[in-house]
Amino acid sequence: MPSYNDLRPAADHAKKDYALVFPEMTVPEKKRTLENLLILRAGLDEKIAAKKTDRSLLIASWNIKEFGHTSQRLPEAFFYIAEIISRFDLVVVQELKRGLQDLYKLMELLGDDWSYLINDITEGDSGNSERGAYLYNRKRIQFAGLAGEIVLWDELTAGSSIRQLKRTPYLTGFRSGWKTFSLVNVHLHPGDGDDDIEYRKEEVTLLLKALAVKTAAGTLWNKNIIAAGDFNFYRGADKDDPTVETIAAAGFHEVESLRDVDTNASGTQVYDRLFLNSNEYFKVAVDPAGQPNGGVFPIFDYVYRHGQESRYREFMKRHYTGGQDLDAPGKLAGYYKHPWRKNQMSDHFPIWFELIVDSADDFLEQKLSSY
Numbered sequence: 001m002p003s004y005n006d007l008r009p010a011a012d013h014a015k016k017d018y019a020l021v022f023p024e025m026t027v028p029e030k031k032r033t034l035e036n037l038l039i040l041r042a043g044l045d046e047k048i049a050a051k052k053t054d055r056s057l058l059i060a061s062w063n064i065k066e067f068g069h070t071s072q073r074l075p076e077a078f079f080y081i082a083e084i085i086s087r088f089d090l091v092v093v094q095e096l097k098r099g100l101q102d103l104y105k106l107m108e109l110l111g112d113d114w115s116y117l118i119n120d121i122t123e124g125d126s127g128n129s130e131r132g133a134y135l136y137n138r139k140r141i142q143f144a145g146l147a148g149e150i151v152l153w154d155e156l157t158a159g160s161s162i163r164q165l166k167r168t169p170y171l172t173g174f175r176s177g178w179k180t181f182s183l184v185n186v187h188l189h190p191g192d193g194d195d196d197i198e199y200r201k202e203e204v205t206l207l208l209k210a211l212a213v214k215t216a217a218g219t220l221w222n223k224n225i226i227a228a229g230d231f232n233f234y235r236g237a238d239k240d241d242p243t244v245e246t247i248a249a250a251g252f253h254e255v256e257s258l259r260d261v262d263t264n265a266s267g268t269q270v271y272d273r274l275f276l277n278s279n280e281y282f283k284v285a286v287d288p289a290g291q292p293n294g295g296v297f298p299i300f301d302y303v304y305r306h307g308q309e310s311r312y313r314e315f316m317k318r319h320y321t322g323g324q325d326l327d328a329p330g331k332l333a334g335y336y337k338h339p340w341r342k343n344q345m346s347d348h349f350p351i352w353f354e355l356i357v358d359s360a361d362d363f364l365e366q367k368l369s370s371y
Helices: 010-015 027-047 074-088 103-110 194-217 241-251 309-319 331-344 360-369
Strands: 056-067 090-097 114-118 131-135 142-149 169-175 179-189 225-228 272-276 294-296 349-358
Touching: 010 074, 027 074, 056 074, 056 272, 056 309, 056 331, 074 103, 090 179, 090 225, 103 114, 103 131, 114 142, 131 169, 131 179, 179 194, 179 349, 194 349, 309 331
Parallel strands: 056 090, 179 225
Antiparallel strands: 056 349, 090 131, 114 131, 142 169, 169 179, 225 272, 294 349
């Protein structure tokens, strides 16, 4: 679990000098954070599978809005983000910005068991000063030595209008138990116009080609690959459905329990995706009902909930630049729902699945049957 030292009352600090990440938090802020953490933890217990010691991993992907850029994020939001992340073993993060101060605060809350890997930002307007990150629990999973960006080359892009993906995919290898696998952190071009959809399709086509070449050449370190992140896909045969079919045709299967489930906070699109090239020893765990174990965690059912805007009136007014009267009927509630609470947490929800890492029984049974 994350560190809660900042939320201790003054009497605790009089007995021991606890290290603090947010020493400026007031008593009302601490009490509100503690109350919300209890609600959030109950929600995580209900929605997220329990961690199993050695047999499986909980892997998540989360676009955390402008992490390291926005100045609106309150200290309490870091506790909620840390609480969510700590429920998984490995989290693939998109939209980590140029500044790393938010990441450092988050890592202090997560504690010594957690580590991170990041790539450099993609420079230029197209890259939006973003980088990818992997946050992982070192007691559950280990970095396996592979880390780099997937850079396209001339022969691959011949005949294409694209030379590089706008945000360079971040490829990293991990090991847990006897399983090794590679993760590709993806954040594709946004937008739902015809040109945007065509551009995104070309990004996916080139990425799949690059992965196929590298897999065949043995330069990906292993053939177990998970592609995770914010694909910015829109539903529809005239939108991104054909591109999803292209990914499936290349041998990558979407986690079934995430198929067609809204992942943005507005509840309108399936932007965030998890694909893996599953095989007999690299597959998704199933729940007690026999369904693939995974899902979307709806943050705002538990923190920054509907109808709580009055709690945050002071903070919203402090950062508001919209020029309207927030005390006018409906204005505060509207601004709270969008964009203020999304700036606190994200405009995307975390997605996750359970990966089997101990396939010993399957392996032994298969070898026994071969005699």
